[in-house]
Each structure stands twice: as structure tokens, then as C-alpha cells.
Amino acid sequence: MVVWHLAVNFGIKEKKPYVLIDANQLSEDQAAQEIIAFIAEFNIEVLNVAEPRASNAVRVCSYTKAIISKVIKSNQ
Numbered sequence: 759m760v761v762w763h764l765a766v767n768f769g770i771k772e773k774k775p776y777v778l779i780d781a782n783q784l785s786e787d788q789a790a791q792e793i794i795a796f797i798a799e800f801n802i803e804v805l806n807v808a809e810p811r812a813s814n815a816v817r818v819c820s821y822t823k824a825i826i827s828k829v830i831k832s833n834q
Contacts, residue, residue, distance in 0.1 A: 765808035775800040781821045790828035
């Protein structure tokens, strides 16, 4: 069982909006734009981030940090 799976299931159960980002499908810029659009669409005030456990955890962590940095910078 992985943390992100629990987070998604909780969101579904509680009828909370969520967005899934696939690092294999989206560039950092594309992912940041998806999250920015998600925040705007649902008027998100607090964004919870969950990452899967992965053998390439360094890549996942750096990808996530880069995306969140872009999202924060877009909001300034």
C-alpha cells in the first residue's frame, strides 16, 4: 500500500477534489500548469501533496519540488 493511494481514496470518500500527476506523462511545466488550473478551478486554499514510494525516489522528489516551486512562483 502506498501513501498516494490512501490520499486519493480518502479524497474520493470525502468527495474532495484531487488531481493526479504522472511524471512519465507530463513535463514539470505541464504538471505545474495542471496544478495551477486545479487550484483555480476548485478555489484551493491548502494543497496536500502525496508522492508514491518509488525506487527512483530522488527523481520523484526533485520532480515534485520543481513543480511546487513553479506553482508557488506563479502565485506571487
